[in-house]
Amino acid sequence: MPARRKIKLYGAPGCGSAVVEAMLELAGIEYSYVKALNWRPYKRHKDLLKLNPLGQVPVMVLPDGTVMTESAAMVMYLAERIPGMIPTDDASRAAFYRWMHFVPANIYSVFAFRDFPERWLDDASAQSAFRDKLTERLREYWLILEANLACKPYALGKQMTALDVYLAMVSRLTPGRKWLAENCPRLIKSVKKTEAHPVIATVSERNFGG
Numbered sequence: 001m002p003a004r005r006k007i008k009l010y011g012a013p014g015c016g017s018a019v020v021e022a023m024l025e026l027a028g029i030e031y032s033y034v035k036a037l038n039w040r041p042y043k044r045h046k047d048l049l050k051l052n053p054l055g056q057v058p059v060m061v062l063p064d065g066t067v068m069t070e071s072a073a074m075v076m077y078l079a080e081r082i083p084g085m086i087p088t089d090d091a092s093r094a095a096f097y098r099w100m101h102f103v104p105a106n107i108y109s110v111f112a113f114r115d116f117p118e119r120w121l122d123d124a125s126a127q128s129a130f131r132d133k134l135t136e137r138l139r140e141y142w143l144i145l146e147a148n149l150a151c152k153p154y155a156l157g158k159q160m161t162a163l164d165v166y167l168a169m170v171s172r173l174t175p176g177r178k179w180l181a182e183n184c185p186r187l188i189k190s191v192k193k194t195e196a197h198p199v200i201a202t203v204s205e206r207n208f209g210g
């Protein structure tokens with residue numbers, strides 16, 4: 001009998017694929033993992049551009065061959081399979097969708113510019129100034145989260161949702177945990193609570209070294 005096809009995740013250590021790994025593992029779904037990006041020297045897996053015209057990870061290929069890109073789409077798709085990961089009451093669900101879009105649209109998307117300023121600007125000093133501006137912008141976005149999320153103890157309240165899993169991953173990126181600890185104390189406390197979950201702890205260790 002042919003082996004049952006599994007979900008295939010194209011990712012890279014320390015990238016948005018970490019949150020998809022965490023969601024797959026929380027859902028108890030078996031998957032195979034392909035390291036699809038090398039940063040130094042920069043090299044993409046041969047399949048990556050065919051699967052995602054943007055050439056980015058994460059990419060998830062479902063057992064029937066359906067391709068998903070966009071971390072938040074994957075997280076929400078998997079969250080539907082884990083009880084409690086999407087809040088059920090109306091107000092919390094509205095907040096859930098709001099912030100589940102805010103984080104990738106504003107924070108994660110900045111890294112397409114910040115990691116590769118040369119794709120957008122030719123001049124080296126303009127690239128460096130652009131990176132600094134983007135770091136400032138990232139800080140502003142985190143301060144918006146700090147001011148708006150409940151963090152009691154999780155982002156939206158008593159229950160850990162997929163938003164917490166997403167925040168735990170993005171909090172590892174610039175401006176970094178030191179800045180967050182100094183400037184977003186409520187949020188960092190909440191993220192640490194999420195990271196205490198054994199599955200999140202394991203995936204964090206694997207991707208970010210603890």
Ligand SMILES: N[C@@H](CCC(=O)N[C@@H](CS)C(=O)NCC(=O)O)C(=O)O
Pocket residue numbers: 014015016037054055056057058069070071072104108109111112
């Ligand atoms: N909107 C995408 C962003 C993905 C993204 O920025 N991925 C980065 C890795 S952390 C990437 O693949 N960068 C390589 C490149 O752009 O060439 C998502 O949410 O999945």
